[in-house]
Amino acid sequence: MKIENAIQIYVEHRSSELSQQTIEAYEYRLRFFVEWCEENGLEEIENVSKKDVHDFLQHRKQDLAKTTYKANTDTLRACLRYIEKLDFAEEGVHEVAESPTLTDSENVRDDIVPREKAEQILNQLDKFRYASKEHALFQIFWETAARTGAVRGLDVEDYNAEQQYIEFHHRPEYSTPLKNADNGQRLVSLSSPTCVVLDDYIAENRLDTQDEHGRHPLLTTPNGRIAANTIRKWSYRVTCPEFYAECDCGKNTNYKYECENSVGAHAWRRGAITHWLESDKPKEVVSDRAQVSERILEKHYDGRDERTKMEQRRQFFTD
Structure with missing residues (x-):
């Protein structure tokens, strides 16, 4: 063969x-x-x-x-x-084909959008690109810590404005699977500010279009459903400090992936999870919301340093 x-x-x-x-x-x-x-x-x-x-x-x-x-x-x-x-x-x-053994430090991804940076980016979008598709996208990323595939697979019908939540569905037959298949399906609550952004985006800026399967994507481009590669490009662009402040990278806006401060879309997931943990959200709650096991969460998504963890534990053991 x-x-x-x-x-x-x-x-x-x-x-x-x-x-x-x-x-x-x-x-x-x-x-x-x-x-x-x-x-x-x-x-x-x-x-x-x-x-x-x-x-x-x-x-x-x-x-x-x-x-x-x-x-x-x-x-x-x-x-x-x-x-x-x-x-x-x-x-x-x-x-x-023997699998090499990695040390803990080698096996951890460092890319992250920390809380301060996420807030600066979202504030910039709120002021100058309010309710744009970029604003809606990164608001969802930061609020849900969802994976790129899950977010791009959202349909308008998956957003419940009245009860303020979105539904992630595994739809492999329509080219929008979830990483963990049926186990990845879930409802995720949204805050009122995020719902306001999504409501205004849908009412004013969402292109009323369908994908190749006749579905109505939440996040659209002139070609239909937003592509994963487009999401990556947008993330590289907005995470370059030049987008919300200043950066000495001097790169053309079409090539922000060359800026050493730019990161891909997955870094938003790690940043949101780290922010929740820093805010003392229980790990089991974070695990359920982000659809990641506690073991993987601790190994790959917890961006807190050891001193931060120690100070958070201290409050439970002081007199």
Whole structure:
């Protein structure tokens, strides 16, 4: 069997249980393996040896950060293990793709939109871009700590203005899955100020359009539902200090991702979660609202330093 065909079988096997964004990440990582095999004269998956896998990973290790290398190795290992189970590949070939061990510091993402920065950005949007789609987007991000895929998948009907909440739904058949599938479906309450922004956005600035499935997206562009890449670009733009203050990056407004102070959309999620924890919100409540386990929350989303945690604990142990 051709290598690319075997990999496609694995990807299709996982597609029913993973979000489209995750599947695309898998395809991107595995593409390098296919290309390397082609460059080295390997066409059939049954001809890929353990040494071939070893040589490929040594080649990839030279170009990747340790965390990225681990993600690539883990994806390849899982893929080869599944292909082995189908008797398409050499037995035990997946075992060569050993997952590297990361230290706690290596395994934590540092990108974050801290409370002060989020407030400056939202204030700037409130003054100069009130009820714009950007204003609505980042108001939702900060209020809900939702993932990009969840926010872009919102329809107008998912917003309940009267009772002040939004609903996140897993709709893989309509190209808007949630990361945790049905387990990610939930209702999230909204504050009155956020609802005012959303009400005015819908009434004045939302484009009355449909996506390719006939649904009515909450966040729209002239092409229909907002794209994940557009959300990332907007985040890079507004998180550059030049948007709300001053920045010496000197970059053109179309390329704010080059500014070292700019961050992607996921940093809003980490910032909102950290803000809630700093405000003494119980971890189990934060976990439910953000749809993340307490273990993952502590490892990847809690941006508080140790002194801040100590001072928060102090109030419970003083006389």
